[in-house]
Structure formats: structure tokens, C-alpha cells
Amino acid sequence: MSGKLDLDPALVARARELARRAGQPVVDLARSHTTVSVERAVLRLAGVTGADPDGIPWVNRLVDAVVADVGLGHGVAAPVFDAMAREQMTDVTLLAQKAAAGSVRFTQPTGRAATAARKAARRAVAAGVRRIDRRRAERDRLVKRYGDPAQRPWIYLIVATGDIYEDIPQAQAAARAGADIIAVIRSTGQSLLDYVPEGATREGFAGTYATQENFRLMRAALDESSKELGRYVRLTNYASGLCMPEMATLAGLERLDMMLNDSMYGILFRDINPIRTFVDQRFSRQVHARAGIIINTGEDNYLTTADAVDEAHTVTVSQLLNEYFAHEAGLADWQLGLGHAFEINPDLPESFRLELAHALLARELFPDAPLKWMPPTKHMTGDVFRGNLLDGFFNLVGTMTGQGILLVGMMTEAVVTPWLSDRDIALQNVRYVLGAAGGLHEDFVPAPGGFIQRRARRVLGEAVDLLERIGDQSLLTAIAEGTFGIMKRPADRGKGLDGVAKHEADYYNPATEILEGDRP
Amino acid sequence: MTAPAEKKIVRPYGDTTGDGMVQVSFTLPVPHDKRAEGAAVQLANKMGIDPAMLVHAKQMGDGFTFFVVYGRVNHLVDLSQVQVVERDFPLLSAKEVNAVVKQKLRRKLSVVGACIGTDAHTVGIDAILNVKGIAGEKGLEYYRELKVTNLGAQVSVPELVEAARREKADAVLVSQVVTQRDAHLHNTREMSAAFREAMPAGKRPLLIVGGPRFDETMTGELGVDRIFGRGTTPGEVASYLVHALITNKKARA
Numbered sequence: 002m003s004g005k006l007d008l009d010p011a012l013v014a015r016a017r018e019l020a021r022r023a024g025q026p027v028v029d030l031a032r033s034h035t036t037v038s039v040e041r042a043v044l045r046l047a048g049v050t051g052a053d054p055d056g057i058p059w060v061n062r063l064v065d066a067v068v069a070d071v072g073l074g075h076g077v078a079a080p081v082f083d084a085m086a087r088e089q090m091t092d093v094t095l096l097a098q099k100a101a102a103g104s105v106r107f108t109q110p111t112g113r114a115a116t117a118a119r120k121a122a123r124r125a126v127a128a129g130v131r132r133i134d135r136r137r138a139e140r141d142r143l144v145k146r147y148g149d150p151a152q153r154p155w156i157y158l159i160v161a162t163g164d165i166y167e168d169i170p171q172a173q174a175a176a177r178a179g180a181d182i183i184a185v186i187r188s189t190g191q192s193l194l195d196y197v198p199e200g201a202t203r204e205g206f207a208g209t210y211a212t213q214e215n216f217r218l219m220r221a222a223l224d225e226s227s228k229e230l231g232r233y234v235r236l237t238n239y240a241s242g243l244c245m246p247e248m249a250t251l252a253g254l255e256r257l258d259m260m261l262n263d264s265m266y267g268i269l270f271r272d273i274n275p276i277r278t279f280v281d282q283r284f285s286r287q288v289h290a291r292a293g294i295i296i297n298t299g300e301d302n303y304l305t306t307a308d309a310v311d312e313a314h315t316v317t318v319s320q321l322l323n324e325y326f327a328h329e330a331g332l333a334d335w336q337l338g339l340g341h342a343f344e345i346n347p348d349l350p351e352s353f354r355l356e357l358a359h360a361l362l363a364r365e366l367f368p369d370a371p372l373k374w375m376p377p378t379k380h381m382t383g384d385v386f387r388g389n390l391l392d393g394f395f396n397l398v399g400t401m402t403g404q405g406i407l408l409v410g411m412m413t414e415a416v417v418t419p420w421l422s423d424r425d426i427a428l429q430n431v432r433y434v435l436g437a438a439g440g441l442h443e444d445f446v447p448a449p450g451g452f453i454q455r456r457a458r459r460v461l462g463e464a465v466d467l468l469e470r471i472g473d474q475s476l477l478t479a480i481a482e483g484t485f486g487i488m489k490r491p492a493d494r495g496k497g498l499d500g501v502a503k504h505e506a507d508y509y510n511p512a513t514e515i516l517e518g519d520r521p
Numbered sequence: 522m523t524a525p526a527e528k529k530i531v532r533p534y535g536d537t538t539g540d541g542m543v544q545v546s547f548t549l550p551v552p553h554d555k556r557a558e559g560a561a562v563q564l565a566n567k568m569g570i571d572p573a574m575l576v577h578a579k580q581m582g583d584g585f586t587f588f589v590v591y592g593r594v595n596h597l598v599d600l601s602q603v604q605v606v607e608r609d610f611p612l613l614s615a616k617e618v619n620a621v622v623k624q625k626l627r628r629k630l631s632v633v634g635a636c637i638g639t640d641a642h643t644v645g646i647d648a649i650l651n652v653k654g655i656a657g658e659k660g661l662e663y664y665r666e667l668k669v670t671n672l673g674a675q676v677s678v679p680e681l682v683e684a685a686r687r688e689k690a691d692a693v694l695v696s697q698v699v700t701q702r703d704a705h706l707h708n709t710r711e712m713s714a715a716f717r718e719a720m721p722a723g724k725r726p727l728l729i730v731g732g733p734r735f736d737e738t739m740t741g742e743l744g745v746d747r748i749f750g751r752g753t754t755p756g757e758v759a760s761y762l763v764h765a766l767i768t769n770k771k772a773r774a
Contacts, residue, residue, distance in 0.1 A: 174582050189655070190644045206644050270653045272662070272671070305659075378657060414657070422548045425581045496673070 004365040005446050006457045012465060013366065019468035020321035023476045028329055030477075031283040034276060035508065037195070037500035039284045040064050040077040042246035043512045045254075046129030047078070047122065049093045050213075052199040053101060060247070061196045063097035070107035073502035076509045078122035083110035086117060093125065109507065123511040130291065130515050133253035137293040140233075140256055143224070147233045150181040152435055154374065154399055154407035157237070158424065161186035163205030165215045169222045174421075176226040176234045179428050182259060182406065184237035185219060187211050192242025192271055193496060197251065207418070211238050211248060216255035235259055237297070240285045241267055243277070243497045249285035253292030259338065259406075260289060263299035264326045265319065268480060270302060274495035275480055286330030287516040296332065297406070298323040301342030301375035303485065309344040309379075313359050314463035315485060316341050320363060321468070322476070324370070331516070334369035338406055342375035343395040351452065353394055358456035360402040361447070366461075374399045376410025388412035389430060396434035403442045407431065529600040541593045543570065548587050553580035561588040569596045610764035615664055618759045622666035625767045632661055632762070633685050633726075634694040635672035638708040642698035643674045645731055649694065649755050660755045667759070678708075678715045685716070685726055691766050692727040694758070700734045706743065713744030727765055729758070 041060040052058045067077045084105050090096050099105045110118045158180035160171045172183040188205030202210040223234045235258035240248040252260050264282050267273035289296050300316040320339045327337050341363050345352045363372055376395050381388045392410035399407045413423045447453035471479045483489040535542025551557045565573035570592035577589035622630050634646045648655035650671045652662045662669045670688050685693050697705035709730050716725050731749035
């Protein structure tokens, strides 16, 4: 790890060790708690599908019914499959419907009944996990057949009309115009829904609802595009908010390729309860690991609320924590799309050199991760001409520092949702920079002891200092006291807390057992 | 503020006074060919650009072409006839809002928000309150000097009054999206009446409602201090709070 920045390997190792120390208590917490969304994800793997006439998914109705009878702390798998045996049923969705009608009572089985229920639950969930395995194998086959994009970084474009049937032609047009990855932005506020909507949807607020059917439709459309274009076009959605574990599960079942999945975003920006978030996050990452999905973390968001120079080290700290949590959950380095962003005020002298230093620091700290490089948003104004220039410099940093995933910046950021022409101009910008300077990272070596090296080392030093401070008081306390961003988020507050329970002694979750037991 | 000025005519400026030169770009849903370029010039002419110089045309995808046109626009602008609707409060940055609250109020300004009645659409209240915000603007939680309590959806009016009392709310923000049978109007009237009943006039928090279907002029009829309609940003709400509660407080009393 000498690299281009000449970072001190001992300091880098110290940073990782401190991140582990800060993260360990959170992992312990995640291992000893469950949430309604984790349990719903287990039931989805076991085969529960569909929703009641009001649009409330059967998994929600079934978990609610179990919780009402025996509580959440045992896990729902054993009580559900115990009831299946008693009712002599084979279809879990049917059981959910009966339970919703109030005609099934749940108990926590003991003795032989418990052994039998666990065995049946594990068999059903294993079938769901096998479906995810098959989708992963299918992706591997398609990537082999059609190939990966010819260049790095991969080009990532967003579509979001609110109507999945409008999104599809837009996504296909974007792929034809050069996008390697399509992200479908979710409807505003979906992260705060404690259920996953059902079916194909044609209405959303500034985005399209993430549903299993919408996932399926878009993936099928992009498979067509992959065939037409001779390269595998990837699909991205969001495993965030209150339904993280279920989103991850549905993404695995429908062969999505990347998922936004940050360890702290929901806590800080959506006021979701910290424990709920960390429990949900660990499960969702275990599913992503199994499904071969690349996660994208959300460090870019810190810089939209905090100063990109003064708070640069908080990005590094969050990347280190995200890496620790991801590894712990079984994700490999190639699955870590750690985020960072080009958000320094362009009026600041040497802003471009500072950006280069920060981007290179992330590259050198995480050499095997496909970093996700996010475009300027905070300093984009209605001046679209200046915005296009700024995006050009953003693209240049991306290629000079070997970023893995480049989210295409729009000159009309903060003006309109991108028009067809905006997207075309933005892609033209990317193509020019990658075409003209795609190999520049080979020649670009910052001067030893120069501005860029000094800046990168300083940010790393500040990150270590912050991690030292967190280490003495635990991450939950740090979050409660407003260390990240400026939001104070105590562990006993926030949305979704009532859906969290501590494991009882006989807690059973076949999905966790399978995901932890036989990692590929 | 300014008295009606005498007639003053201006035209766009390219590089010579009075040349009237403008630059526009647009997309037409046609493939790029001679006819498409003719269509672009025709559109420019109809926009008042004559002569129009088509300087760039590029096909995008199958059936779209992007154009850049330069030309002389024949419209005139009379500055004395320009009418603008002035916002009745100055728009402040987050920094300025924080500074005013800190200096003038010398404590955190307490804001309580909720969706009342059966309305479960928290999109509006979350866009205004959550740090995440909307359209690139951070929500009120982001403001250091504001103490925000977001009660979420389906909050009853008594719960809201109680929370406002507990949090010593300076302002109460209520979001209403559902408008079936004028539910948003009934709910708002019920809310404002409950606050009038529960608290003396001087002690009552500032009452603000927002939602896409409100008529911003109905404040008196609904018994609230302010109505915000579609497209309101957190910055506007924060600026209004500072204006109504601090810088222009006397005017309200």
C-alpha cells in the first residue's frame, strides 16, 4: 500500500482496526435483535407472495398476526410452520390469508413440535435461497455471454418517471446511449413505508415505487437491451428505509445487480431508529452477499449537508465503517461500491486539486472496491453552462483516479428532472472525457510531498482522530450525539422502533442460519 | 417601491446595443434531416426569432433531434410595464435563518409538524421537515437553531395540541394531501379551532398548513396564519417562520 499517495501503512491499519472497534458493538446488537422487516423477508424467502385487497402484503398480515399471539422475539419461522403443520397446510400464503381473517392461532412450539417446525421452515426458506442462487448463476452466464462494459468507470444513469411503463423505454434509450447501469429512483417517502407495495405501478412522487413486479419488468427489459447492445446492462434499486431486508430479498429474487445500501443513511437523513437500521442492514447485506449484488453506500450525502472540505474525513470514516459492516456480513471487496462525491465549492481556490486528493485517498484505501463516484449537486445552480463544465471536471477526476462506477452528472441538476437532451449532453461530456483522457491515471502521479499527498494524508489523519473519539464511546453514542452530519439520533428514538425485538433464548431464523452457515 | 417609470424599451443584447440577439435550444420529436432543420427554423420564427440561424442539430436516439438556434428576436420589452409579485418576506439561507434565531430569539425555535386526520401521506411534511428535504434543499431538521418534532401521519387534533404544548411550539406545521369531500379544509378548521380553544391568543403557536390543493388566500377562512401550496421549499417555510415569529413579530400581534 505505498501507492500514489505514500500513505503510512501503519496508520491505514490503525484506521481499519478502529473502525472494527467502533462497529463491533453494533454488530453484537444486530446479532441479538430482530425486526418485523427481517421476519417478513424470511417469509418472502419461504414463499409468501401477494397482498390483500387493500394492498397490504400478506407477509405484513402474517407477521402482525404472529406478533399479536406470541411476540416478535422468537422469530416468526417456528410459530408459522408449527401452525402449518397443525392446520395441515402446504401453502404459506394461504396460511397468511387465514391468519389475517383471524382463523389461525399461533403458539411458540416446544419439544418435538419445535424441531419439526424448524425443519419445515428451513426447508421452505432454503428453497427461496436456492432461487436467489439460480438468479446469481444466471447473471454470471449473461455477463459471460454479453460481456462487461468495455471501459471503467461504468456509466450509471438514473431514470424515474413514476410510471414503470414510461421508465422502461427511457431506460432502454439510456442504455443505447451508453449507460452501463440503470438506477430507478424510488418514489419520495417510500423509505418510510413499513411495507413493500405490490404489483406494477404507474404513479409515484418524483420516482417510481420499488415493487417486485417493477423489478421484474425492468430487469426483463434490460435483458433485451443487453442482448441488443452486446454488453450486460445492470439494474440498481434501493435497499434502504424501513423495508431494507425485504428489498434486498426481492432484488436477489429478481436478479437486480446493485443496491443502494448504506449503514447510516436512514438513521441520519430519515430519522429511522438506529437499532432498527443496523439489524435490517446486516440481514440485507447478508442477502446481497449471497445474491452477488454490488452495494452502493451513501457517503456522498454527508457532503450535501456538511462542508466538503472541513468534513471530508467523515466520508472516510463512514467508508471504513461501511467496509467493516459489509465484510462482517459476508460481502467481498468487489461488491463494495463505497460512495464519495465531487461537492467542494468550486469558488474555493484549488478546489479541483482537493477533489483529486480526496478521490485518490478513497481509491488507495480501498484498492479492490468498485468505488462509486457521485457528481456535484450542492454547487449546481441554474447556470447550466457552468454546470456542464463542472461535470466535465468531475468526470476527469473520476477517470484520473480510477473510479469504478460513475454516476452521470446533469447540468440541469436542481433545475428540472433531466430532459432527454440533458441526458444526451451529459453522456457526451462523459464520452469526451473518457475518450480523451481514459488512460490518464497511468501517467498521473502526484508530486511526492506535494499538495495532493499532503491533503490526502491530512484527511486520513483526521479520520483516525474521529475514529479514536468514537472508539471510546461506541458508535451508537456517537450517532446519538450528532457526530455524523449534525443530526442527533438517540438509539431509543426514531421511526420503526416498535418493530424491533431482542432475541428470546429460542429465537430461530432459518435464513440467517443458511446465509451464515454456507457462504459461497 | 418604485414609482411607475416612464416608458423604457429594451431588447436583448448580443454584442451591439439593440441587436436583439438571443440563443435558444430545444428538442423536436423527429429524426434529423433537412425537414427537421426546417421545422426548427419555423419554430424559432414563430417565437419571434427572425432571421434564425440554426447552428447545431444532433439526432438523439431514434426519433429526436436537439437544436441550438441563434437569432434576432423582434419582441420589445417595456421596463415600465414589468409587474412582479413581491414575496412579503425575505428569502433567507439556512445560515441566515440560524443567525437570526440565535441572535434575536436566543433559544431554539420549536416546530411541531404532523399529518392530521386520516391522511397518511407524509410526503409533504417529510419533504419540509426531514433532513433529506426536497429538490436539493435540506429540510428544517437541518437548521441548527430549529428544534423539529415530526409526529408523522394520522395524528389526531388533541394529540397535536398536546404535543405543541409539550414542545412549547413556536409554530405548528400541518400537511394535508387527501382532499376527498374537502377533508383537508375540515381538518384544518378543526385544528385551528382546537388551538384557539386550548390556548389564549398571545400564547398560541403560529399555525401553518400546506398541501397541493390549498388556496393560499384562504388563511382567514381556515383560521390559520399561513397556507403554503404546491412547490413550497423548506427554505421558504424557514424564512417565513423567522419573518413571522422574530423579525416581523409585532405586525402579527
